[in-house]
Amino acid sequence: MGCFCSKVSKQIGVEEEDSVKLSEETVFSVSEIEAVFELFKGISGSVVDDGVISKEEFILAIFNNKEKDNLFASRIFDLFDVKRKGVIDFGDFVRALNVFHPRTAQEIKINFSFKLYDLDKSGFIERHEVKEMILALLGESEMKLSDEMIETIINKTFLAADPNQDGKIDKNEWEVFVTKNPSLLKIMTLPYLSDITTAFPSFVFHSNLEDNDVVA
Amino acid sequence: MPELDEDHMMAKDLNAFDLISFSSGFDISGLLTHSEYLNCVERFVSKEKPEKILERVKAMVDKVERVVVRKDEKACEGVKLEGLDGNFVIAVRIYRLMNELVVIEVKRKEKKVGGGQFWRTQLRPLLLELALLHGNASK
Numbered sequence: 001m002g003c004f005c006s007k008v009s010k011q012i013g014v015e016e017e018d019s020v021k022l023s024e025e026t027v028f029s030v031s032e033i034e035a036v037f038e039l040f041k042g043i044s045g046s047v048v049d050d051g052v053i054s055k056e057e058f059i060l061a062i063f064n065n066k067e068k069d070n071l072f073a074s075r076i077f078d079l080f081d082v083k084r085k086g087v088i089d090f091g092d093f094v095r096a097l098n099v100f101h102p103r104t105a106q107e108i109k110i111n112f113s114f115k116l117y118d119l120d121k122s123g124f125i126e127r128h129e130v131k132e133m134i135l136a137l138l139g140e141s142e143m144k145l146s147d148e149m150i151e152t153i154i155n156k157t158f159l160a161a162d163p164n165q166d167g168k169i170d171k172n173e174w175e176v177f178v179t180k181n182p183s184l185l186k187i188m189t190l191p192y193l194s195d196i197t198t199a200f201p202s203f204v205f206h207s208n209l210e211d212n213d214v215v216a
Numbered sequence: 217m218p219e220l221d222e223d224h225m226m227a228k229d230l231n232a233f234d235l236i237s238f239s240s241g242f243d244i245s246g247l248l249t250h251s252e253y254l255n256c257v258e259r260f261v262s263k264e265k266p267e268k269i270l271e272r273v274k275a276m277v278d279k280v281e282r283v284v285v286r287k288d289e290k291a292c293e294g295v296k297l298e299g300l301d302g303n304f305v306i307a308v309r310i311y312r313l314m315n316e317l318v319v320i321e322v323k324r325k326e327k328k329v330g331g332g333q334f335w336r337t338q339l340r341p342l343l344l345e346l347a348l349l350h351g352n353a354s355k
Contacts, residue, residue, distance in 0.1 A: 062246040072241030133236045140239065143261045144348050152314060157232035184233050187242045
């Protein structure tokens, strides 16, 4: 009978119903969702233990440094924070990580990457946005490029990515371009996610569903 | 599901989105890892030829004890440097950008304590010598 079972229940308790629902909405199994929850607990409790991931906690997890200001990490945070609450809750976290899973369909990754680069959410990736992102990248690295070099690179890219030459890349053009250049989606996959249940050997997981079988 | 084509990336010049994707802010794998190793990337622009860059790297490593050079199977222009004491593994890869410009990409996995010495004192200074230090395209 359930002494152990209810202890486990309590730990995962609140999330149990969500675990099954989230598993149905994503490529994660229920035990993988539970592994993601352990990960979530660590990150969401790192600065303030309030059950949600703040921007500060997100940056800390990625860079190991709370102070870092990074355009791209901010964009990703904004896309995780679908409800625009300024914090990421567990459901947001799972659904966003789902995009990065190796088994997730390309279309989902393509959509996410389009939104990532469309800085002003205009529905287009515009030339000035691409320039802004390149400048942001150069600012954080040792790479040195002149303005002329940057313009040349952007011109070349837009020749390939913007066939109707209207100075902006729409969703369809983006899909075609990415399909021809699959390396661009490399950042949209985290191979570790396939092994998430083995990534935390110090935690022992028992899905509540399995426990019910044993108890019965 | 089609494999992401790393070879494809080697043959073509880098485009604007390749460059943008280099940002460390896009690498959210930090969300998933807690370990005694640090993963870092740094990149430099250079006007030198890839072969010359890799030759200089190999020549330098020859003179350093306890570090070896191996071929990098995943890159047509790249090498892997390994600290024989298990302190670090470094992948140096060269990508073509445009005209005679290349991007030297260095990916390091090093022990948080003591793994960075070779990078700081030997490899990074060498690459800074080979790198374009100003954006000017002047001859």
